[in-house]
Amino acid sequence: MRDGRKWYVSSKYPIISVLYKKGINLFPDNPAPLYDRISASVSQNIKVSPFEEIDWLFSGGTFLSSDRLYLNDLNYFRNNQMLFTASDFNRSFNLLETYAASGKWWMEGHLNVQSQYLFLKNLPFLQRFSFDEAFHLHGLSAENRKFYLEAGYSVGFLGLGRVGIFTGFTDKKFDRFGVRLSYPLWSIIEKP
Secondary structure (H helix, E strand, C coil): CECCECCCCCCCCCEEEEEEEEECCCCCCCCCCEEEEEEEEEEEEEEEECCEEEEEEEEEEEEEEEEECCHHHCEECCECCCCEECCCCCCCECCCCCCCEECCEEEEEEEEEEECCCCHHHCHHHCCCCCEEEEEEEEEEECCEEEEEEEEEEEECCCCCEEEEEEEEECCEEEEEEEEEECCHHHHHHCC
16 A cells, blocks of 8 residues: 555566456347457566566467457457557567457567666766666467567657667568657556
8 A cells, every 4th residue: 555545566476367258149149259268478577676677478378269259359469550659668569560360379478678778878978868778579479470570679768758669570581660659658647
C-alpha cells in the first residue's frame, strides 16, 4: 500500500502465467465460435545495476480445437505500425505487419537490454547528457509464417520518450527497416 492505494511490487523471480479460453455456443440456432485455446508466458524484469536492466518475455500457445473461429478469436501479435506510438518498444513488434495473427499455434520472444552506458554514452562528449540506450530483439514463429526476427536500437530521454531504429528479417533475409518514436504517456501518469 502506498498513499492508501495498492501498488504492484515486482518480484525477483520470473512471472509465469497460463491462459485458457473457450468459445461456447449457448444457442443452437446461433453460429457462435467453438474453440479451445491455451497459452502460457514467462517474463522477468531484472535490475542488473542502477544503470542497467534486462527485460524478457517468452510466450506461446495453441488452439486445442478450432471447430468455428472468427477473426476476433485469433491470437493477434502486439505491434507498433505507426511512426508515433504511445506504447514502449519492449514487448511488442515494431515492424510486423498490421493484424498479424495465428489460428493454430505460435511462439514469440522479446529480449531488451537497457543501459545508461551501452554504445553512445561511452563517447566522452556525450556523457554529460541525460539519456539511456536500449537494444531490442524480438522473434516470432507461427504456423502460417516463416520465422520473423526483429532487432533494434533506441535512445530514451528521462522516461519521457524514445527514438528507435529497427530492422526486420524473415527467414534469415532482411526485408524491412523502420524508425519509431515512443511517448509512453500512460506509463508516466500511472507511476507513483
